[in-house]
Amino acid sequence: MDTIKRLYPKFQNPLLLKIDRPMPKEVAIIGAGTIGPDIGYYIKSALPEIRLYLVDVVESQLNAAKARLEGYAKKAVEKRKMKEDKAKRVLENIVYTLDYNEISGCDFVIEAATENIPLKQQIFEKIEAIVSDETIITSNTSSIPADRIFNKMKRPQRATITHFFAPAWRSLPVEVIVWDKVDRDVVDYLCWFFVNTGKVPLITDNAICFMLDRVFDNWCNEAAYLLPDSTCSEIDKVAEEFVAAGPFYVLNLANGNPIIIETNTLQMEEGEHYRPAKILASVERWKTHRPGAKVEVDEAYRRKIRDRLLGILFSQSFDIIDRGIGTKADLNFGCQIALGFKKGPMDIMKELGENEVKRVMDRFLSDRPGFPTPKEPFSYYQDFYRYILVDEMDGVKIITIRRPQALNALNDDLN
Template sequence: MATSFANPLLAAPVRAMPRSVAIIGAGTIGPDIGYYLKSAQPALKLYLVDISQPAIDRALRRFADYAAKAVAKGKMNEAEAGAVIGNVVGTVDYADIADVDWVLEAATEDLTLKRRIFAAVEAVVRPDTLITSNTSSLPAAQIYAELRHPERATVTHFFAPAWRNPVVEVVRWEKGDPALVEYLRWLFCSTGKVPLVTDDVACFMLDRIFDNWCNESALLLDRATAAEIDSVAGEFVHAGPFFVLNLANGNPIITETNTLQADVEGEHYRPAPVFRSVERWLTVAPGKSVDVAPDTARAVRERLLGVLFSQSVDILDRRIGEPADLDFGCRQALGFRKGPLDLMRDLGEDFSGRVLDRFGTERRGMPMPARPLAAYQRFLRHVLVDDLDGVKLITLRRPEAMNALHDEMTDEILSVIREFENDPQVVGFVIVGYGKRAFCAGADIGRFPRMLGDAPAAAQYARDCSRLLVHLDRMQKPVVAALNGMVLGGGFELAIRCHGIVALRHAWMQLPEITLGIVPGIGAMVVPYRRWPQAAARFNGMLRRAERLDAAHARELGVVDALADDYPALVQAAIARVRALAGKVAGIPDGVVDLGPLDPIEPRAANGQVLSAEVIALMESAIREAAAAPTLAAALDVGYRAFGESACTAAACEGITAFQEKRVPDFTRTA
């Protein structure tokens, strides 16, 4: 399952971005895939192909509705929406798609139908046209058995709603060109998706989880109702299996997919007969529940965990998919609150082992772990690591949170650095964000709301969050931040502790903490003034008014060492900077800083938001005190304590509450 690069954007694409795409099937998911592609590449020419003109007309109306909603929500302007819905052609004639770069089939899950579609497609398109199927279960080897050019074909499995859900499975199969898989990973990552590579087996990776989760739920109906099972399942998923089946009219799908698995892998996968006799389930909506007897709840809970753990270890033992991808896909594509491996870890080996043993007894033939359970936990969950000629590239992969830091990611970055910092074959490190949107959108609020009103606890929290940054301060090998997009709050504090910074020209930086009624506590009030005193006035504005700093201006100020025009050039610039700094890493200076005046300002952010005068005053006091500190360590401690003090203000309570409630804080109520 190894791929050329863990980070898809490091691959040199073997094709350009497609200029024209045909989607066959104008039902539900086909138009949604098309809308995603057009939103990412508005100049794309898109064909929606179907045997039914009314289906095409409905799909075109859906495009217009999606774009109108995006404008109403402020996510697009009228011109952008016009580009997205423009150049979209509906057709019932395959001859119209003869010159497209990519044909993506999204028709019914019927092998005979799909083969007939691809025979008709191959008869009209160019020999180099990319061909993919959106099948959720049928192996590529079966779908493409009759193609003349199978090397240019594979499966790209999207998840609903395809225009928004970030996950897409890309299938690696025997006759497919490996370079095609790498190209698709690059394409999807470039356009905002997260591609997960899977082996070519029935139901691939994620549908093996979902289909068997639902099938096992149906097999439990001899001891609990659908509403009871969904109520118990709510501990693990945002929507119970029967609610989702109702939503997706999924009973026939489970029958088809589990029949396929049973025919290939054994009778233990045979679908529950009840799926053939029930159209809709009597259940509860997400967030609702019914009372369940304790013994029943325990039996349902452990059976659901059993099938989840059984399928997960089987996927990993057979190398159908990678562990981090499995957990990520279950959370983002299937709506699990935690990935199955995280659940197994949190519940502990003893409990998880007992659940699996009981499940294996109740469901003979189902996969059991081939290794000790601890072996399934040995992977990095939130970072990717690539070796680029002696430079370790660490990619922050939390795209669902714009690569924001949290405790586990921080520890993973630190673990990679510690593993290689004394390796003579490693020159240094580059840290970059996944995708093209964000380097790092700050730090998750996480435990912080519980510390409001507790200055010592909040200050200690800031110290704890600084463990990676303090380690960077002490390093001899260079670490360079490669800013591939927005950089917010804690992400900026990480970047400025790296020994060099390079950035894409469109990247920008911001310290938005003041808009939440708090101060940045892990270095932003200290380090910039010591490293780049010539830019002090600019940092004053960033800290006190949440002003943005664009990459070009940061380059002029000396904060950024080099600019790049695209992701590959950014990585190369970062590597060059690592090599230039090798053996020349300079620490952040000790001593008193000549800060200069902090001119009085109105308590209002750059965007016009009213701010807390109290927190601005607290921040200014901390900046002055840190500048006067004789050592970096003493200055950083000033920042930690100031963060703790800000946590005790009414502004912090209002700001953090507003953030959680997704509204603009009203600091006029905290004066």
């Protein structure tokens, strides 16, 4: 079945959906580590009147989360991005707690605790015992398929994955996963909720690492495999042709090494070629430059690094499309808004042309055998609408411009 129809059976634009359920009044985030407080700040900034609970098992994490949210609001006021009275309302009505029982009245609970299957299973059992049967429960896991974390729940039909990207208070996309037990009404509601609170929901299949993490994790892992023939700085510099910041710079920002080890180990269920590079386990911080700094790279090395990075990017993109993990448009667009790519992978392929893409893929597969190859002709991967969503209601076509990264401005391709 066509991927768009399977993932978006009604409409691609969630604003066209008819939703009976109101906006939540009380929301809980479980886990106040790196990303949990940022998700909380996004929700409170979009809906200052709600009551927000941040739950953790470590008090110092809650204290640090409170300081972080206060810092964000202060900075937003200083930069005149938020009025003082709004900042006050954003910071009001937030409960930082070690006590799960406090979340009993929540309509929506988002789990953002440590990436570990038994731990997440225990958390969902605990949440379910406290909240009502109607509460929607989601996980922010980066990689674990839904059935593996929700399998012990009594009512898994109200649970799915909502996968945010760092920095979650600002980054636009959220992957919303469809899996066999979740009610479609819950998926629709979540998409509607996200679009009404300033996010861009992208529906993806329940594959390991979903859609965009497959690109990100393997891009970073491949960069690590290019060491030590080239330095982190050289690799980042070559990557900057395609992304705002190179893989090592981003890994430092996100404390990402353990996440790549975890997620690529999970992907090894699909083959040995996904094995995480050993060096990821022994390095805490990478020695690299600030994006944009001048770095000399020998031409032969530049070509080698460029081909390998493009090879992994194209291989993952072909695989995501061939397996229907996400739509072509969501993948191309998501790489730009979630991962900082200057152009989407299919845009890069279009610019390089069929022969050059084939050359890159041939070289990549001879260096790194086992990775997925395209199953369709080149033109198939280029055949999609890049900046618009096309829906149909009562026989009338509805076109939505989707270029939030450029405030929906028209460009030559749209004219």
